[in-house]
Amino acid sequence: MAEELENSVREMLKKESWTRAGINDFTKNNLMELAETLEKARAENCEKQIKEICDEQLAHSKDSIVAxxxxxxxxxxxxxxxxxxxxTLIEIFEKNLKDSLVEYLCDSILEEDSQNKFALRKLAEFYKNSNNDKVWELYERIVKADFEEADIAKILAERYESQENKETAISYYKKALLRYVTAKNSNAVKEVWSKLVKLIPEDLDFFLRVERKVTKSINGYKAASLMQEVYQYYKDIAKWDTAISILKIILEHDPKDTWARKEITECYSAKYADHTHLEDYIRLSNLNQAYRDVFEAINDFEKHIAFDAKNFIFHRTWGVGKIMKVEGDMLTINFGKKTGVRQMNLEMAVKALQPLDRGHIWVLKATKKKEELVKLVKNDIEGTLKTIIRSFNNNCDDKRIKAELVPSILTQGEWTSWHTKAVKILESNPVFDVNPNDINFYTVRDHEISKAERLANEFKAEKNFFAKVDIITRYINLDDFDPTEEQFADMFSYFAGYVKAFSNITEQVTASFLIIQDITKKVPAIESPIKFSFADLYSEISSRRGMYAKLKDSKNTNLRQQFLSNVRQLEDWDKQYTHLFPVVLKKSLLDEMINAGKKDRVIHMVQNCFNEYRNYRDAAIYLYDQCRDTEWFKEAAVSEEKQLVTMVNIISLCYREINNHVNTVDNKKTIKNATTLLFADKVNGDVENRMLEFMLSKDRDTITRMYTMINDVRDLDSTFKSQLRNGILAAYPDFKFQETETKQEAPKGTLVTAKMLEIKRALAEDIEKVQLPKIAKEVGDAKEKGDLKENAEYISAREAQSRMNSKLAKLKEELARATVFDPTTVTTSFVSFGTTVTLFNNIEGKEEVLTILGPWESNSEEGIISYLSPLGDSLLNLKAGDEKTFTINDHHYDYTVKAIAAAKF
Structure with a gap:
């Protein structure tokens, strides 16, 4: 079929009607015919051959439309x-006035590549010339596809503005402005800037961002000129602090700007119109004198102007104070009851005092009652956050916030719940932002910021590479994500830097490749800076398993999956999947290989993981846990006994490494996974001991061999060994363990039950905190009654005090030696602590039931004896059926052990 199609194309190329000579007779139907041919070529997988035939034709003649x-x-x-x-083909159609063919061909191109700039522009031009309203949709697509297109963005902005769609108009004006700045089109920048100042003068952050871009792309003088318009708005509405900050920016560009210097003097005069020494401080600082450095003058003026009657200040030793009056250069300051009223000259005040705003948290704490502050802080978390953050130059972290509230206003417990709510507000409320220089510090904005702006600032502030990956991923997933924003360009450039120049393949280079690859797929209009393939990158990675492990994912990123998806495209992907599996540990990899007919490779890998478990311990555990019931795993023919033996060997290996201080954390995790699978696996809500089930399904030789192997793992939790012993004895009561298994290990201290330990502790606490203080009071009262030698009450109280101290000392000594017995380790294979033994008294011919516990629990009336007592010690380690005769204090005993059960605690 492919050969027929190739011959068909060759025939078409020979026909004159398909060439420029026959263009007048060429119709849309002809193009549709060619489109059908194209689909057949795709279906028959011979596109490459068809293209070669056409390219050969074009090498001889440029006239073939079909080619x-x-x-x-x-x-x-x-x-x-x-x-x-x-x-070339579209140009031919245009010259021959074949507009319908131009439209059809452009539509066909855009079906294949929706971001094709050439087709978008040609189609838009066609719609514009024909007065078709579809042109507006095309314009929007062009602006999204071409990040340098500014004129069309401006045209769209003007259209939306005329339709009173202010929000969309502003969005397009912003795009146009930023693109004009990049293109260094000063006149267009001025025009669009002025328009935006009229529309959104309050969006100061945006104008400041553009001002920095203009400074960098064009020059500082142009930036200063633009900021004058923004300044005028804030001056007109009397927002003096903002107006002054803008003038400072203008003066940074040109410190000798006489207009800006005059304006800043006027702004200060308006802001401090009620200040008693305003004119004096303007004169003393030479603020309005051109001969003095403007920033020195500003600094001098601001230091002095802060000290006026009724203003608050802070002194390192005396705390918060209020200026009561200013007479000449002398300030009278009230620091409250503790410090009182102090006087200080202005020169000293400038050096020693910190001016405080009336809304400063320190002022509020100094002037309001605690009950009022507690209520305010608890009821208005957002307001409290704003107050504290603004109190410290609008730059504050969690540690500072806590220091201002705990313990002066909130207790530690109250802070915990308050802080949880505060964090949610800081993360979600659009008036809060992060400091672009430090991710741990918060700032308060005068107006709400967009999620995109917040993420952009987080990206700048974040120092951790993979946290930055998370941020850019969240950014591109925003509903209103705009790849043309400068903020996004800065983020993208960060990762582009890693793939443009590197000496070796690090996790940062690999992750940057993956994130750029993902972004350029989602936004084809973005040109990828990557000049090499994944295969090239992969071939240079020294440790591919290590690379996979180093890629860190968050809940928003999937770098590891992207890495695997790229590996899947390699020619030897199945080999690479097999190599990576021990760190990937995903059944989906194995299933994919099985489905692709690579079962033999999977089976070999399974066998290798169990044979070489020292190197593949986690892989062996995963295969046993997740894959042992699959058909392909069974085909690997790894016996169940070998699987279980491998698990035990892995546990033993991990314990040895822990004892040698090797990978302690990882080894503990591996031990927990393996022991859970073997001894405490949860299946449908029930706990199963898979090792015991297997052992009991085999003969005694297998049981002996498996138990001996497990028992030889010295550090293994004795609970698991006890469970195995009890299970084996339940099935085989006469089963003989090694001698070491027939005796209970001697405890390091006195064995006690948890319940009795609490009783003793409570008794010791009662003696120490209640009884002894009471007796001490009695001693003191008796002492006041006269001669101590003849004072019976005093002597009696002292004797009681001595007895109680001795009792407490003994009790504390016993508590120090106490070792709590774990009931789950009870073994019924022999008489031991925690067992109830049924004995037949061969002398008296009757049964006796005794429970073996510790000396604290002993109660002869209830048949509870201590394992340390002569009788208890004589019974320890006896098994069911054993007979023993012994003598204690001339009393003869002759017992036969009838049964042993776990005691009820």
């Missing part, structure tokens, strides 16, 4: 950057 169309469309579909054949 131009088929070659160009195949190149477009394959992602080839050279689609000049289609450009």
């Amino acid at each position: 131009l169309y088929l070659s160009g469309m195949i190149a477009l579909r394959s992602g080839d950057v050279d689609t000049s054949s289609l450009v």
Whole structure:
């Protein structure tokens, strides 16, 4: 079929009607015919051959329409950057006034590549010339596809403004402005800037961002000129602090700007109009004198102007104070009851005092009652956060916030719940932002900021590479994500830097490759800076398993999956999947290989993981846990006994490494996973001991062999060994363990039950905190009654005090030696602590039931004896059926052990 199609194309190329000579008779139906041919080529997988035939034709003649169309469309579909054949074809149609063919061909191109700039512009031009309203949709697509297009963005902005769609108009004006700045089109920048100042003068952060961009791209003088318009708005509405801050920016560009210097003097005069020494401080600082450095003058003026009657200040030793009056250069300050009223000259005040705003948290704490502050802080978390953050130059972290509230206003417990709510507000409320220089510090904005702006600032502030990956991922997933924003360009450039220049393949380079690859797929208009393939990158990675492990994912990122998806495209992907599996540990990798007919490789890998478990311990555990019931795992023919033995060997290996201080954390995790699978696996809500089930399904030799192996793992939790012993004895009561298994290990201290330990502790606490203080009071009262030698009450109280101290000392000594017995370790294979033994008294011919516990629990009336007592000690380690005769204090005993059970605690 492919050969027929190739011959068909060759025939078409020979026909004159398909060339420029027959263009007048060429119709849309002809193009549709060619489109059908293209689909057949795709279906028969012979596009490459068809393109070669067409390219050969074009090498001899540029006139073939069929050759131009088929070659160009195949190149477009394959992602080839050279689609000049289609450009040539559209030019032919245009020259021959074939508008319908231009439209059809542009639509066809855009079906394959929705971001194709050439087709978008040609189609938009066609719609514009024909007064078709579809042109507006095309304009929007062009602005999204071409990040340098500013004129069309401005046209769209003007259209939306005329339709009173202010929000969308502003969005397009912003795009146009930023693009004009990049293009260094000063006149256009001025025009759009002025428009935006009229529309959104309050969006100061945006204008400041553009001002920095203008300074960098054009020059500082242009930036200063633009900021004058923004300044005028804030001056007109009397927002003096903002107006002054803008003037400072203008003066930074040109410190000798006489207009700006005059304006800043006027702003200060308006802001401090009620200050008693305003004119004096303007004169003393030479603020309005051109001969003095403007910033020195500003600094001098601001230091002095802060000290006026009724203003608050802070002194390192005396705390918060209020200026009561200013007479000449002398300030009278009230620091409250503790410090009182102090006087200080202005020169000293400038050096020693910190001016405080009336809304400063320190002022509020000094002037309001605690009950009022507690109520305010608890009821208005957002307001409290704003107050504290603004109190410290609008730059504050969690540690500072806590220091201002705990313990002066909130207790530690109250802070915990308050802080949880505060964090949610700081993360979600659009008036809060992070400091672009430090991710741990918060600031308060005068107006709400967008999620995009917040993320952009977080990105600048974040120092951790993979946290930055998370941020850019969240950014591109925003509903209103705009790849043309300068903020996004800065983020993208950060990762582009890693792939443009590197000496070796690090996790940062690999992650940057993956994130750029993902972004350029989602936004084809973004040109990728990557000049190499994943195969090239992968071949240079020294440790591929290590690389996978180093890629850190958050809940928003999937770098590891992207890495695997790229590996899947490699020619030897199945080999690489097998290599990576021990760190990936995903059954989906194995399933994919099985489905692709690579079962033999998977089976070999399974066998290798169990044979070489020292190197693949986690992989062996995963396979046993997740895959042992699959058909392909069973085909690997790893016996159940070998699987279990491997698990035990892994546990033993991990314990040895822990004892040698090797990978302690990882080894503990591996031990927990393996022991849970073997001895405490949860299945449908029930706990199963898989090792015991297997052992009991085998003969005694297997049981002995498996138990001995497990028992030899010295550090293994004795609970698991006890469970195995009890299970084996339940099935085989006469089963003989090694001698070491027939005796209970001697405890390091006195064995006690948890309940009795609490009783003793409570008794010791009662003696120490209640009884002894009471007796001490009695001693003191008796002492006041006269001669101590003849004072019976005093002597009696002292004797009681001595007895109680001795009792407490003994009790504390016993508590120090106490070792709590774990009831789950009870073994019924022999008489031991925690067992109830049924004995037959061969002398008296009757049964006796005794429970073996510790000396604290002993109660002869209830048949509870201590394992340390002569009788208890004589019974320890006896098994069911054993007979023993012994003598204690001339009393003869002759017992036969009838049964042993776990005691009820």
